[in-house]
Amino acid sequence: MTDAIVSVEDLRIQFPTQNGRETVKAVDGVSFSVQPGETFGIIGESGSGKSTLGRAVVCLQKPTEGRVLHHGTDPNSLPGADLRRRRREYQIIFQDPNAALNPRMTILRSVREPLDIIGTAPRVERERIALGMLDLVGLPAEFAARYPHELSGGQKQRVNIARVLTVRPKLIVCDEVVAALDVSIRAGILNLFADLQREFGLTYLFITHDLAVVSHVSSRIAVMYLGCFMELGPPEALLRRPLHPYTQALLSAEPIPLPSSMRTGQRIILTGEIPSPTNPPSGCRFRTRCRSAQDVCAAEIPTWREIEPGHFAACHFAGSATGTRS
Amino acid sequence: MNAADPLLTVRGLSVFFRAGLDVVQATSGVSFAIQPGERLGIVGESGCGKTVTGLALLGLLPRASSRVTGSAMFEGQDLISLSPGQLRRVRGRKISMIFQEPMSALDPVFTIGSQIGETIRTHFGVDRGAARRRAIDALASVGIPSPERVHDSYPHQLSGGMRQRAMIAIALVCEPRLLIADEPTTALDVTIQAQIIDLLMDLSARTGTALLFISHDLGVIAETCTRMITMYAGEVVEDAPVDAALVRPRHPYTSGLLRSLPRLSPRGAALPSIAGRVPSLRDMPAGCRFAARCHHALPDCDKAQTLSEVEAGHFVRCWRHDVLELPGALTDLERVA
Structure with a gap:
């Protein structure tokens, strides 16, 4: 543009x-x-x-x-x-x-x-x-x-x-x-x-x-991990229907000041830490900490796709059942 | 607070600092109690006295330029009147403390292992070999992968999250009854923060260690603690079970803190903010210290306020508590539901 x-x-x-x-x-x-x-x-x-x-x-x-x-x-x-x-x-x-x-x-x-x-x-x-x-x-x-x-x-x-x-x-x-x-x-x-x-x-x-x-x-939010965008979209969509497992983990890690009875959902706790940017993982760079990672994630770099209008993600499974479970 | 014997009872704790020729009072008459195994949070903004309170309990304030009055009864001893030698036997053994910035709390010239070993050998008088084994176990128990390697590493060789784990390992190696955690996750990323909170909750449940969790982050306090104390300008203004304080805060400052969080306002809408700033330590008002910033202030707020029990276990320092209907941490939708 x-x-x-x-x-x-x-x-x-x-x-x-x-x-x-x-x-x-x-x-x-x-x-x-x-x-x-x-x-x-x-x-x-x-x-x-x-x-x-x-x-x-x-x-x-x-x-x-x-x-x-x-x-x-x-x-x-x-x-x-x-x-x-x-x-x-x-x-x-x-x-x-x-x-x-x-x-x-x-x-x-x-x-x-x-x-x-x-x-x-x-x-x-x-x-x-x-x-x-x-x-x-x-x-x-x-x-x-x-x-x-x-x-x-x-x-x-x-x-x-x-x-x-x-x-x-x-x-x-x-x-x-x-x-x-x-x-x-x-x-x-x-x-x-x-x-x-x-x-x-x-x-x-x-x-x-x-x-x-x-x-x-x-008005739009980009989620960045290890030098790359993982997801980009309007805040409402990104918060309600995060497409990338990293965004899902970020959302669930956020401590919310609500009474324990009102907190919903299981917290996703990522294991490990952000890898070194000198030698990022092959394929998807989030795969080392991703709970949905498959063989394809190490082999191929996920393409940046528009999954919904204005809502992009770089994940092999974004939009499919595996990618959106939360 | 129930009648069971508290682990720690703090009464009228005040901290004074010498500043040039003046003396300033950093906290004023702080009182609270922690039950064995309880997780108590202290929230407040910079300068409200929450860190100073933690340091005063362990005698960690500089003796030459500070003075502490009041009492802190812990297992039959008053921590405030203990000699430095007696305190050393409590510190690290019965009560431990972890800090915000693990890089400045760890000594850069000693390995992680020798810093844990120091604590073990001081309190248990075991030999180096036994101390090493115990240190490696401690590192493993806080979820550090390859604890042998980390044992022989220096602090700069570890990431922020690993350093904080190492500090927790040092603090918990003697299985203290109370852990004072001063902003332990503030310097960490949110996904690492979640790991550390998870670890602290797990350790506290497993060992029965009580937690005094000092934080400015209401979300972190809500997720970790069962009771929360709000401090403002050196005073306790509210002391309540966490859920009660979140749903129906009784002090305007607690309510203001909760309402200023962005999650409660529609996107782009103006956030309710607390105008003005905390009064200077040199110029504290005699009455309510929050009155100048409070929407509900009346002329009578310039009279001294007492911390009174408004419901069982819910204490507030505001004489208008029974007429004010203050919003808490719930959105309008959540309140209806």
Whole structure:
């Protein structure tokens, strides 16, 4: 689709290991596209490659193979000045609100900094925009002169959001943006993201390990495991009728605050751990932990199939009786 | 709480820290009891005093800069007034603790085996060979594949989940009566978390070890514990059987925590959040500490609140508990069903 704000085509990103003898396949053949105004959620465990994928979308990481297209053009092919201009439209917010702020800068200076670097607007104007953004994220003007250590985690994350907004991005990659926050604070930040999306028509790529968060905010969810997408679909379908055994296990592992009598279903406890991305299993990469694995799973890589309209999965048995038992 | 002899009875536990020339009070009059074999959860957000309470019970707070008052009766002894030598005989033997980040709780320069062996030899005075056999058994009992190899590995050679298993093996090798687990699954992936929760439940059922489970995650507490304590700003605000607290919380803060979970709101709808922030330790209100963030606050909430029993076994620190109808962890549909 050409009107996609981002499309990723067979993206592969590899890193050499420290001794240089092996290759870590962090992202290993991922394709998807994100429409303007959408919230595209990516859920995965540590080591699934979700953060590397997010960094590639905002050109912080060069693809080893494949392409990332912004509105149909490859930003990595642009000359330096054009790439820098393009980058303003594609921003990222990280997990740790502390690490992203310079402790020696006031809040106002941190928020103003992107505009200082662009350097086109006069100083008064930059200050005005920065204060406006602070107000927009719910921080009154008295915060402007404070330093990061005087703020709580939630307030610091609001500062990071305000700073990103100063350059008027079209798409924001949100990489575990609420993971470091307390439950009651988390709700406020998620609400803020929703408000900003409505106000500015933002597109989000929402990366998280938290199923409850991703299903609340996303219009589509991709489930990532060991560098590949396992399943992709709208949240309702993905939660009610997960097609991939890995998604089924993730859903059932989620601890739910319900009385014991109301909890339904047998919990699927996966044995073992995520294999090393230097040497992923042959065939289906989930097969070593999959309770439905058969011989074919080791022999053949499952194809990425559209099982129901808009609902994709990479599993030999997805849609058949073996694959959907839950 | 029933009248059977509790394993641990904590009364009026307060923790003070010296901060420069000031003294700040981190927890204030924390009281609760754990029955033998019971699984009790403490929930609360960062800074509410849940970790400090666990550390105070085992005398693990820095003696030079902290002071603990109150009592904690465990098998006829008051843990708070024990000497360091007496505490050492309890710690690791009768009461063990596991922590959130196994990498920082394990010593990087010793093998897993020597760290388990240290505990065994300290408390049982056995020789190295016997300690090794027992350590390998302990590693096997927490589901570690090839325990001999892990016994001779260093912490950095193991994954996060395996390290947490090793820490549990160290904590349980002396078959303690009580295990204090402070956010033991927070640093782990959800599928590994499920494995560790499963393991802790299984071990607790098998050995009769009581569990004090400290977590910010209401889902984890709901799945592991039979009773839950909610802490806010250094105080216990609610103490109830888990199911009662989930279905019908009686304190507005417990209810607020439950309602802010995304699963209860339709997709894309605004989440109920708790506005404002926890009051500063240096500037605690005299009355209800949650009043400034509470939707139900009245002028009288600035009077001191007591933790009172509103139903059998259900304690709440809110004078309005009998007039408030607070929603819990059920969606509207689930409540009707």
